[in-house]
Amino acid sequence: MTASSPAASxxxxxxxxxxxxxxxxxxxDAPATRDRILTAARETFAQxxxxxxxxxxxxxxxxxxxxxxxxYFGTKEQVFEAAVAEAAAPVxxxxxxxxxxxxxxxxxxxxRFFFGVWENPASRExxxxxxxxxxxxxxxxxxxxxxxxxxxxxxxAERLDVPDIESxxxxxxxxxxxxxxxxxxxxxxxxxxxxxxxxxxRLAPVVQFHISGGAAPLGPR
Amino acid sequence: MTASSPAASxxxxxxxxxxxxxxxxxxxDAPATRDRILTAARETFAQxxxxxxxxxxxxxxxxxxxxxxxxYFGTKEQVFEAAVAEAAAPVxxxxxxxxxxxxxxxxxxxxRFFFGVWENPASRExxxxxxxxxxxxxxxxxxxxxxxxxxxxxxxAERLDVPDIESxxxxxxxxxxxxxxxxxxxxxxxxxxxxxxxxxxRLAPVVQFHISGGAAPLGPR
Numbered sequence: 065m066t067a068s069s070p071a072a073s074x075x076x077x078x079x080x081x082x083x084x085x086x087x088x089x090x091x092x093d094a095p096a097t098r099d100r101i102l103t104a105a106r107e108t109f110a111q112x113x114x115x116x117x118x119x120x121x122x123x124x125x126x127x128x129x130x131x132x133x134x135x136y137f138g139t140k141e142q143v144f145e146a147a148v149a150e151a152a153a154p155v156x157x158x159x160x161x162x163x164x165x166x167x168x169x170x171x172x173x174x175x176r177f178f179f180g181v182w183e184n185p186a187s188r189e190x191x192x193x194x195x196x197x198x199x200x201x202x203x204x205x206x207x208x209x210x211x212x213x214x215x216x217x218x219x220x221a222e223r224l225d226v227p228d229i230e231s232x233x234x235x236x237x238x239x240x241x242x243x244x245x246x247x248x249x250x251x252x253x254x255x256x257x258x259x260x261x262x263x264x265x266r267l268a269p270v271v272q273f274h275i276s277g278g279a280a281p282l283g284p285r
Numbered sequence: 286m287t288a289s290s291p292a293a294s295x296x297x298x299x300x301x302x303x304x305x306x307x308x309x310x311x312x313x314d315a316p317a318t319r320d321r322i323l324t325a326a327r328e329t330f331a332q333x334x335x336x337x338x339x340x341x342x343x344x345x346x347x348x349x350x351x352x353x354x355x356x357y358f359g360t361k362e363q364v365f366e367a368a369v370a371e372a373a374a375p376v377x378x379x380x381x382x383x384x385x386x387x388x389x390x391x392x393x394x395x396x397r398f399f400f401g402v403w404e405n406p407a408s409r410e411x412x413x414x415x416x417x418x419x420x421x422x423x424x425x426x427x428x429x430x431x432x433x434x435x436x437x438x439x440x441x442a443e444r445l446d447v448p449d450i451e452s453x454x455x456x457x458x459x460x461x462x463x464x465x466x467x468x469x470x471x472x473x474x475x476x477x478x479x480x481x482x483x484x485x486x487r488l489a490p491v492v493q494f495h496i497s498g499g500a501a502p503l504g505p506r
Contacts, residue, residue, distance in 0.1 A: 237467065238463030251426070252434060254455070269494075
C-alpha cells in the first residue's frame with residue numbers, strides 16, 4: 065500500500081498527496097486508521113454532500129493515502145455505507161432494546177430513544193450528514209433504504225406479532241423523521257425550541273398507535 | 286432592460302448569453318416570461334441544489350438574459366422564494382380550505398389534501414426540488430421556515446381555537462413530511478408501494494389527534 069498505487073491516481077485532478085499515515089501502518093494501528101477515515105468520511109459527506117465528496121478528499125482529510133481508503137472500505141458507495149452504519153450504530157443498539165419490555169410502552173421507548181440520539185450533538189451531526197446525502201442523491205438513498213429495511217424495520221418487526229407491522233413501523237418512524245426535519249434541519253418555531261420532554265409526551269402515544277394498531281389507549285396526555 | 290445591464294455581468298465566469306426572449310419583451314409577454322423563468326428556476330434548483338444553481342444557469346435554461354431574471358425576481362434568494370411560493374401554491378389553497386367544515390374531520394381533510402399534492406407528479410416534482418434545497422442549504426431552509434410559518438401554520442392556527450395550536454399543527458405536518466420523505470424520497474418498502482387510500486386512513490386520525498389535542502376520538506380504523 066503506497067502513495068503511488070493505481071487507485072490513488074484514478075482521478076484526472078492534479079495530484080495532492082495526503083499526509084503519510086502517522087507512524088506508518090502496522091496491524092496495531094489499523095482500528096485507529098479505520099476510525100480516522102470514517103470520521104473524515106462523515107465530515108466530508110456532511111460538508112460537500114454525497115455527489116461532491118470524493119475518496120481523495122476523504123483521504124486528504126484523514127491524512128492518509130486514497131489507496132488506504134479503498135483498502136479499508138472499497139468504493140465511495142461502500143465508504144458511505146460504512147459511514148451510515150457507524151452513525152446509525154447507536155440507533156440500532158436502541159432498536160434491539162425497543163421491542164423488549166411492556167409492548168404498551170414501545171412507543172414511548174422508541175420516541176425517547178429517538179430524542180436521546182437527536183438531542184445529543186455528537187450523534188446528531190452524523191445523522192444530519194446522512195439526511196443531507198440521502199435526500200439529494202439517489203445512490204445514497206438506495207444505500208440508506210436497504211440499510212434501514214434490513215437493520216431497523218425487520219429487526220423490530222420480527223419481534224412483534226402485529227399484522228402489517230413493517231408499514232406500521234415505517235409510519236411511526238415517519239412521524240419521528242418529520243419531527244427531526246422540522247426541528248433540527250428546518251428549525252421551524254415553536255417546534256425547534258420546544259422542550260424535548262413535552263414533545264416526547266405528545267409523540268409517544270402516536271408512535272404507540274401506529275405500532276400497536278390502535279390496540280393501546282391513545283388519549284390526551 | 287438590455288443584455289448588457291450591470292446585473293448580467295456581475296459574475297466573473299465567462300459570459301454566455303441566453304437566447305434572446307422569444308419575440309421580444311412586451312407587456313403582453315411578461316406573464317409568460319415570468320412563468321418560463323420560474324419553471325427554469327424550479328428545474329435548476331431541483332437538478333443542482335440551491336448552492337450550485339446560479340441566476341445565470343436559470344436564465345440560460347429559460348432562454349432569457351440573466352438581467353431579466355433579476356428584473357422579475359431580484360437576487361437568487363428571491364428567485365428561490367418565488368419558486369417555493371409557486372410550488373406551495375396548491376398547498377396554500379388547500380390550507381385555506383382545511384380549517385373550514387367539521388373540525389373533527391380536519392385531520393382527514395389535511396391528510397387527503399397532502400396526498401393529493403404528493404401523488405400528482407406535476408406537483409410532486411417542485412416539492413421534491415424544495416425538499417432537496419431546504420435540507421442541504423441553510424439559506425433555503427431559512428426562506429422555507431419563514432414561508433411555512435407565515436403562510437401555512439399561522440393561517441391554519443388563527444382559525445382554530447386550541448391551546449398551543451402552532452406546535453400542534455407542526456407535529457401534524459411533521460407526520461406528513463416524514464411520510465413524504467420515506468415514501469417519495471427514500472422510497473422505503475412497503476410504504477412506497479402502499480395504496481394512498483390505506484395510508485390516508487391510517488394517518489388521518491393521527492393528524493386529527495395532534496391538531497385537536499386528543500379531543501377527537503382516535504381509535505383503530
